[in-house]
Amino acid sequence: MTRFARNMDVLFWEEPIEDDSPTPWLELRDEGAGVTVAVPHLAAALVGEARAEVLRALLDAHVGDVPERLVRWYYTPMMLPFSRHLDAACTVYDCMDEPKNFRFTPPELMPLEQGLFGLADLVFTGGYSLYEAKRASHASVHPLPSSVDSAHFAQGRRLVQDAADQTGLPRPRLGFYGVIDERMDLELIAALADARVVMVGPVVKIDPAELPQRPNIAWLGPKGYTELPLYAGGWDAALMPFAINEATRFISPTKTSEYLAAGLPVVSTPIVDVIRHYGEVAGVFVADGTEAFVDACDRALALALRGQGEAWRSEADALLAEQSWDQVAARMLGLILQVAEPDKPLRKPVRSTRFDYLVVGAGFAGSVMAERLAADGGKRVLVIDKRPHIAGNAFDHRDEAGILIHQYGPHIFHTSSADVFDYLSRFTEWRRYEHRVLAEVRGQLVPIPINRTTLNKLFGLSLLQYGSGGRAGARHLSPPYRGGTGGGAGTGRGAGGVAVPCSPPAGGKGAKIRLPSLRRPAWRRAVCRRRSR
Numbered sequence: 001m002t003r004f005a006r007n008m009d010v011l012f013w014e015e016p017i018e019d020d021s022p023t024p025w026l027e028l029r030d031e032g033a034g035v036t037v038a039v040p041h042l043a044a045a046l047v048g049e050a051r052a053e054v055l056r057a058l059l060d061a062h063v064g065d066v067p068e069r070l071v072r073w074y075y076t077p078m079m080l081p082f083s084r085h086l087d088a089a090c091t092v093y094d095c096m097d098e099p100k101n102f103r104f105t106p107p108e109l110m111p112l113e114q115g116l117f118g119l120a121d122l123v124f125t126g127g128y129s130l131y132e133a134k135r136a137s138h139a140s141v142h143p144l145p146s147s148v149d150s151a152h153f154a155q156g157r158r159l160v161q162d163a164a165d166q167t168g169l170p171r172p173r174l175g176f177y178g179v180i181d182e183r184m185d186l187e188l189i190a191a192l193a194d195a196r197v198v199m200v201g202p203v204v205k206i207d208p209a210e211l212p213q214r215p216n217i218a219w220l221g222p223k224g225y226t227e228l229p230l231y232a233g234g235w236d237a238a239l240m241p242f243a244i245n246e247a248t249r250f251i252s253p254t255k256t257s258e259y260l261a262a263g264l265p266v267v268s269t270p271i272v273d274v275i276r277h278y279g280e281v282a283g284v285f286v287a288d289g290t291e292a293f294v295d296a297c298d299r300a301l302a303l304a305l306r307g308q309g310e311a312w313r314s315e316a317d318a319l320l321a322e323q324s325w326d327q328v329a330a331r332m333l334g335l336i337l338q339v340a341e342p343d344k345p346l347r348k349p350v351r352s353t354r355f356d357y358l359v360v361g362a363g364f365a366g367s368v369m370a371e372r373l374a375a376d377g378g379k380r381v382l383v384i385d386k387r388p389h390i391a392g393n394a395f396d397h398r399d400e401a402g403i404l405i406h407q408y409g410p411h412i413f414h415t416s417s418a419d420v421f422d423y424l425s426r427f428t429e430w431r432r433y434e435h436r437v438l439a440e441v442r443g444q445l446v447p448i449p450i451n452r453t454t455l456n457k458l459f460g461l462s463l464l465q466y467g468s469g470g471r472a473g474a475r476h477l478s479p480p481y482r483g484g485t486g487g488g489a490g491t492g493r494g495a496g497g498v499a500v501p502c503s504p505p506a507g508g509k510g511a512k513i514r515l516p517s518l519r520r521p522a523w524r525r526a527v528c529r530r531r532s533r
Contacts, residue, residue, distance in 0.1 A: 003329030005034030008071070011063065012037045013079065016055065018044040026058045038062065055082035071336060074120070077112035084119065089340035091119055092332075095134060096126040101246040103182045103205045121339045124332065127252020127273045128397075142335065143388070145273070147323040148257035152229060156262035159233030165220050166234050169196050172301050174267070175235035177228055178255055180219075181205045185243040185269065186212055191290045192297060197239070200231050232262040237300040240268035241293070252277075256284065257323055260316040265300040267293065276398050281319065282312040355382040363392030414451070 001010045012035055017027075020043050027039040040058050042051065059082060063070065069089035074080065075096065093116050099109050117123070123141040125131040131143035166173070174192060177200035189197060190212035202222040203211065211219060223231060232238065238259035242248045252273035259266045265283045268274045278284040283303065287296035303312060359370045362385035373379040389395050393408040412435075415421055439448040446454045452463050 001035050002033040003325060004333065007333065008034075010035045013059070013083075014039045016040040016042045016051075018042055020044060024054045024058060026062060028062075052081040056085070059083060059086075069340070071340065074116060077109060077116045078106070080112050080116055080119070084115075090121050090336045092122045092124065092336065093117070093120040093138075094124045094126075095130060098130065098133060098246075098250045101249060103247070122335055127250065128276060129252060129272045130250040133250050140335075142331075144328060144332065145252050145277075146254040147325045147328045148254065148261055148320060149325065150257075150261040150317075150320050150323075153232065153258045153261035154263070155229035156231075156233030156264070159230070162234040163227070163230045166198055166218065166231065169198065169218055171196065172236040172305065173198050173234065174237050174239050174297060174301075175200065175232060175264075176239040176241065177201050177223065177231060178253075179204055180211075181247075183242050183245070183247045183251070185241050186210060188241045188243075188269070188290055188293055189217065189239075190214060191294060192216075198231070198235060200228075228258070229262060232259065232264060235264060236304050237297065238262070238264040238266050239297075240266060240271070240274070242269050242271055244269060244271075244288075257320055260284070261320055263313060265303050265312070267296045267300050269293065270402055272398060272402050275402050281316060283316050355380045357381045359383045361385055361392070362387075362390040364394070367391070414449075 001012060004010055012031075014037060017039055019041050021041045022043075024043070024046075025041050027041060029037040029039070031037050040055055042054060046054055063086070069087055072083065072086060072088040072091045074091070074093050077093075077099075099105055099113065117138050120138065121140065123134060123138045124144045125134055125141060127145045128143045131141060135141045173196045175198040180199060180201045180203045182205055184206075189199070197214075197217045198220060199217065200220045200223050203219075220231075238255070240253055240255065242251070242253075248271060251271060253268075253271065256266055256268070256274055256278055260281075260283060265285065266278075267285045267287065268278075270286050270288045274284070275286055279286055283300075285296035285300050287293040356379040357370075357373050359366045359373075359381060362383050366383060366385075367390055370381045370383045373381050383390075387395070389397075394406075394411040394413075395408065396404055396406045399405050413424075437448050438445040441458060444457055446457050448454070455461055456463055
């Protein structure tokens, strides 16, 4: 919201406080940077429609005379009954969770969410799993996982003095901060008997008596956002001990990147979005089951405590450098302006950016072209595609169960060129596989899919490849973080892949095809996420 406040005034309306005030009133706090927080104070006896009427009156008294049309932004459908009447240029539902999967969900919440889907112009989701669950509910759903304030959490790497209430706790320490509720695997926490476990956060929707009490587990209660780096800086590794249940099915924990920014290795249960985005990161350990989780904690502590920190932290820092709240806010604001100001389609939400080339289609051909222009040509390149991912029909991703699937069917990449293989190996790992397919065309047996050898035989050519050698493999491409390739014009099957040799070149003279020089993998995380999730 502080990013949006650079362009507009922001009023953040919080849940009411029930303090038996004789008269309902609105507390206003100036949080700085253009954000005002509004907290209604109500009598506990106010319920139902009477409560909504009082909240509506407080809201109207504060924003009723605003001359401009508003942007309504909902984090919860529970705010809809007293605010649906406001005239809005754009209505946003920022959906961060699947509310029906949580304990004590009010019976009216799901009907209200359906009403909000009908009212909203845009729906943002806090992760890709949640996007996959919600995309059929609205015509304009956009996956926008939360980013990280790296500079804020990096303070934990420069810890000078430990937090007072954990100073006396022995090392090594495994830490967690966040809401402690039905999403926590309490039995798993209890099993971590050989290290000091520090749990920071409020206990909600579960009985505190359910919390495992062990000499090595410290429950420190809720802390402020500004305090979190101080606590994280006193830990040796960070935990995400989520239970695998309906409440965690669609979560995309922001704390993964926050822990990494604080310089901590992370141990998580198999949350789908953690596997999707961080499963190949050296500093993130994903483990299923108590025994595997304990072993992963041992490996994380070994990584942190045995002087192996620089390499994996450098990888994590490079990944975090791609996650910017400014980029997130810019994309959100751009989508909002398309709705609120359709007569100004060229307006840029933050600042104008000039590109030297526009590449339409983010399949193999378009992606290679963009990387070569950027890496060797030093050009600024914008890549657009109608699909919300790269790789065309060769795209794959993990489903709700964490199983890697090919969304458009399996694809095999063939090449006998060492240069092609080496080039692509900078961006992907391979599953080795080999086969040869020949088809009878005009009385000749030629390779299919079509490649250079096919063309040489069918048309009497002598096209030569540059380089030699032969390897084959099946490629793996994964979805990018937000902002990788936006919506726009698209590609068909042909633009999603590129034909390359799968058999030795024919002899004779002819045109020589020289592959581009292979330098500077500036395109690594724009093309392949397998090594950086």
